[in-house]
Amino acid sequence: MSTHENKLCRLIVREHFGPVVEKVANVLIRKGRMPVGMIARITSLTSKRVRECLFVMIQHNIAVYAETQEKTRMVTYYEVNRPELLNRAQIPKVLRSSREWYEREGESIAQTMLLHGKLTITECINDIVAHAGYDKRTSAQRIASLKKSFTRMVKEKCLIAVRPSDSLTATDRDMAEEKRETDKMTLPPTAAEMAAIRRTLGSQRDQELSKTNIVGLKRTLDSVDTDGGDKRRRLDFGELTINEEVEADVFFKINYERFIIRWRNTQIAELYEARLNPTAKTIMNTILTLAEERMINCKEDLSLDLAETLEFQQQELGINGSKPKTGECLDKYIEILEADLMQILKKDGGRTGQYVINLKAASKIMKKNLIQTVISSRFGSPYVRIMNMLLDKGKLEEKMISKFSMMPVKDVREKLTTLCTFGVLNLQEVPKSQDRTPSRTFYLWEVILTRAADALVDRLYHTMGNLRQRRFVEKAKRAVLLSKCERTDVQANDSLLNAAEKKELDTLSGILEMLEVQELRIAQVVMTLRDF
Structure with a gap:
């Protein structure tokens, strides 16, 4: 991993957990997995303090462990969970999205879960109610509302159950599964047999992830009457209702992946809004929602009155200026979306009337648009023209780029060097002879979006680390003032602060707000380039 990513991880740990935990995390970030004794020697901390720091990190899902047999004893190695740690930069956006999707109760649940790492539904609700200070009647109503929101978040997989295997690294889990399979064989497996075992285990994991049942959520049937009969028929006629309840003894945590999936779907829909109109965005939002693992308000999404949102020309209107029916409008819009040059939505050739969304193409378009925006704002439109040309035509020589872009060779050479230094372009040498003489070598320029995205992400990590630092x-400059503000008498009576101190606090608040807003914007760009 890059130095900038390591620095950002360390600063996130310092801000969220303090300098002692940062010291332990920094060793694991720089040197990789280690046992407790080695961490204690490097950090000069006691083994007890190191275990406490590791416990905090495991509780908040930013550390994993693996047990290995070394001679006659078992040794536990600890490692930093980098993806989970870097996702903590999106915490403000997670809280805002939780409030938008699940209102105030969802925001309170997400905030409490992020504060404690892992909690059961009972512990989460009790903590929220205890800090809110409601009376007995209001508390009962709030608990019922919180339980409903918590159940909905579990059902929609914004909260997921914590399993013992989640504290293990993916590599260790795969190795343990492969060992269990190979132990069943009498002879050591061949390369072909190992490949077959890995394919089988991979298909089993995919089936496990695609299951509709959710761990920690139990469903029961509530009957309106006590008569017998077929349960399926009674369920269809509304005589039976399904009650969903979260199990009280299961621990849950925030599922960043579900939030990222929804944010990606929103950006895909916004692509069509920019190219067509808001109605196209509404249709794509509905299609993407239906494509998720669990249907969320499926019937409500399909009941949109699309005809009221469309604008028609006079010749398209019927008698007395009547608009076409909703079904006709929907068919027409889907045809337009399918014929769009982005080719994100297309018909499934294997099934009649089914549509699929090419998420890979959508991700490529979003990354390309974002990189073009960065190049245009930093260097100018001629650089974007060269980038688009290479994306369209593939590998080209310097003279061909100059010819197609209608720019002098000297200017093209300068721009190509700048883009290559920035990490957007790649240079490939194709020698004509074995001596690799420069005069007998083709130099081909190309754009590889994945490499360009990785290079840009590394630069953005550097910027995010600088903003956080x-x-x-800024806080260290005003450490004396901040320590005074933390006193109980000052918190009870702010008149103990003079006018200069209040002005300095306002200045600090404005600086911190500006830095946080900039970091959140950069984190959004990083998420698009890294996770989409």
Whole structure:
């Protein structure tokens, strides 16, 4: 991993958990997995303190462990969970999305879960109610509302159950599964047999992920009457209702992947809004919602009155200016979306009337648009023209780029060097002879979006680390004032602060707010380039 990513991970740990945990995390980030004794020697901390720090990190899902047999004893190695740690930069957006999707109760649940790492539904609700200070009657109503929101978040997989295997690394889990399979064989497996075992285990994991049942959520049938009869028929006629309840003894955590999936779907829909109109965005939002693992308000999404949102020309209107029917409008819009040059929505050739969404194409388009925006704002439109040309035509020589872009060779050479240094372009040498003489070598330029995205992400990590470090510097400059504000008498009576101190606090608040907003914007760009 890059130095900038390591620095950002370390600063996130310092801000969220303090300098002692940062010291332990920094060793694991720089040197990889280690046992407790080695961590204690490097950090000069006691083994007890190291275990406490590791416990905090495991509780918040930013550390994993693996047990290995070394001679006659079992040794436990600890490692930092980088993806989970880097996702913590999206915490403000997670809280905002939780409030938009699940209102105030969802935001309170997400905030409590992020504060404690892992909680059961009972512990989460009790903590929220205890800090809110409601009376007995209001508390009962709030508990019922919180249980409903918690159940909905579990059902929609924004909260997922914590299993013992989640504290293990993916590599260790795969190795343990492969060992169980190979132990059943009498002879050591061949390369073909190992490949077959890995394919089988991979298909089993895919089937496990695609299951509709949710761990920690139990469903029961509630009957309106006590008569017998077929349960399926009574369920269809409304005589039986399904009650969903979260199990009280199951621990849950925030599922960043579900939030990222929804944010990606929103951006895909916004692509069509920019190319067509808001109605196209509504249709794509509905299709993407139906494509998720669990249907969320499926019937409500399909009941949209699309005809009221469309604008028609006079010749398209019927008698007395009547608009076409909703079904006709929907068919027409889907045809337009399918014929769009982005080719994200297309018909499934194997099934009649079925449509599929090419998420890979959508991700490529979003990354390309974002990289073009960065190049245009930093260098100018001629650089974007060269990039688009290479994306369209593939590998080209310098003279061909100059010819197609209608720019002098000297200017083209300068721009190609700048883009290559920035990490957007790649240069490939094709020698004509074995001596690799420069005069007898083709130099081909190309754009590889994945490499360009990785290079840009590394630069953005550097910027995010600088912004986060600037926040620490600004707070350190005013450490005496901040320590005074934390006193109980000052918190009870702010008149103990003079006018200069209040002005300084306002200045600090404005600086911190500006830095946080900039970091959140960059985190959004990183998420698009890294996770989509």
